[in-house]
Amino acid sequence: MKCRRCKAPAVIDIRRHNAAFCLDCFLHHCREQVRKAIHEYKMFSPEDRVLVAVSGGKDSLALWDLLVDLDYEVDGLYLGLGIGEYSTESGVHTRQFAAERGLKLHEVDLPSDHGFDIPGAAQVTRRSPCGACGLSKRHLFNSTALEHGYDVVATGHNLDDEAAVLLGNVLRWDTGYLGRQHPVLPATPGFVRKVKPLVRLGERETAAYCVLRGIDYQVEECPMAEGNRHLGYKEVLNALEDRSPGSKAAFLFGFIERGHERFAGDAEHERDELGACTVCGAPTPGDVCAFCRLRSQVGALQIEVR
Amino acid sequence: MKCRRCKAPAVIDIRRHNAAFCLDCFLHHCREQVRKAIHEYKMFSPEDRVLVAVSGGKDSLALWDLLVDLDYEVDGLYLGLGIGEYSTESGVHTRQFAAERGLKLHEVDLPSDHGFDIPGAAQVTRRSPCGACGLSKRHLFNSTALEHGYDVVATGHNLDDEAAVLLGNVLRWDTGYLGRQHPVLPATPGFVRKVKPLVRLGERETAAYCVLRGIDYQVEECPMAEGNRHLGYKEVLNALEDRSPGSKAAFLFGFIERGHERFAGDAEHERDELGACTVCGAPTPGDVCAFCRLRSQVGALQIEVR
Helix, strand or coil, X not given: CECCCCCCECCEEEHHHCEEECHHHHHHHHHHHHHHHHHHCCCCXXXXXXXXXXXXXXXXXXXXHHHHHCXXXXXXXXXXXXXXXXXXXXXXXXXXXXXXXXXXXXXXXXXXHHCCCHHHHHHHHCXXXXXXXXXXXXXXXXXXXXXXXXXXXXXXXXXXXXXXXXXXXXXXXXXXXXXXXXXXXXXXXXXXXXXXXXXXXCHHHHHXXXXXXXXXXXXXXXXXXXXXXXXXXXXXXXXXHHHCCCHHHHHHHHHHXXXXXXXXXXXXXXXXXXXXXXXXXXEECCCCCHHHHHHHHCCCCCCCCC | CECCCCCCECCEEEHHHCEEECHHHHHHHHHHHHHHHHHHCCCCCCCCCEEEEECCCHHHHHHHHHHHHCCXXXXXXXXXXXXXXXXXXXXXXXXXXXXXXXXXXXXXXXXXXXXXXHXXXXXXXXXXXXXXXXXXXXXXXXXXXXXXXXXXXXXXCCHHHHHHHHHHHHHHCCHHHHHHCCCEECCECCECEEECCCCCCCHHHHHHHHHHHCCCCCCCCCCCCCCCHHHHHHHHHHHHHHHCCCHHHHXXXXXXXXXXXXXXXXHHHHHHCCEECCCCCCEECCCCCHHHHHHHHCCCCCCCCC
């Protein structure tokens, strides 16, 4: 197996591209895919201040590394979720990555800054921990970016993540979610721009990138996500991809090119109906935003929520 | 396990409805689901002459039986595909069903009427036999219905079939196919109306219906379809359905309610560009329709096709 670019012995093959690469050309490939995504979807320019949401896992550390490498002005944000050993180690990996490279890292800690953790929230709400985790992340990534004047929040969602989310949205024909699923969510009143520069790289590629770049990441998957639907959708798509390489990318990019626009109106409609949370001021369809309602439910905020 | 309707001991449970039925109430359930589909999608009225495409398998024989039972005026059409023993047996089951009930059955035989069979077509075109089979069926169902003055062609596509086709169309975001995927395809110049009255019944239900009604159907699956994509999509959807009963129906009916209309324009656009086949007069985007081109390729028709 030879490198497609330089004909040296290859270290990795990527079936959907029908290509193999040596170490240097693979790193080049990853940078090019990210560069292409940023330009194709007009994610941000060198003048923009970018905040990367970093979990300490392969995707977000690869993303931070790649964006720094591409000369963007980019700081990190680590959110402590209070998920025992898993969170402790995630924090260690993230801080170590930032310190070794002299990069600026913001930290928000759910337990100490907001009075609850994800396992506790799941217990009190009697719902999936992934729900509480997702809404906390969305809220705090956005509010931290606004607070510190960043133009855009970048997350490490890769091709596999996005295809799995799309499959879930399509299986339910959730038209609002379909309208919002895009590599770029433009800024709207109260929301900074959100971008996903890894959308052209699979998770096998981001893992290989970290290994080959010597990035020490948190290998464990979140213990609370086990058996969730999202992972089931990933399995299904992996089975289809095995049978027919490239089908995952065709699914996601086919949607972006020929599907998304047809649902965009549904998402706009939802956005138009947002007011300001009476507690924190964040945009919300009700009086109190989902994050403040969660804080109230877990007893970390003393408000009357209907 | 007791029957939901009459509390007698149940013979079958249907997880997506969270229900079980005794024999009589299960047959009632099947009739109601078909009645509901016909009314909901305005498939046809008692005045319409309906032609059912019958393969001798569980779905099409159940459909014919159900439509007769619901007092519609409905004749059958059997298409001989020339797939060895499989086709021979399919024909026997179909003729026996019609004869026992005194129903009118039209027959078209690919080898004797059109000079080729599906295995031969697959060999000559070096493409999937399912492609040649599908296009022959679409062509001959329509031309036979037109020839004998039927208003509508009904096919035995069930919930599992339609969900699998939808998954394939969505994975490729094939917008023309998505625009055409609906339980009713209205008549357009050169095309009779096409309807799928079994769309609310799963294939486990149509099989049980035949068994409980004493209908002797062809149990073997087509030997040429083995390993095709459609069956892969069915497996994937079955895995999702096992995990979360009702997800297959939510996927299909969510599309019909909230997705289909957004793609309907793409299908109309394709229809607007059709002319008449210079050989047989059927609607086609080119000079010669796909069926006549296939006949020419297999040497059954002497024409110059570019």
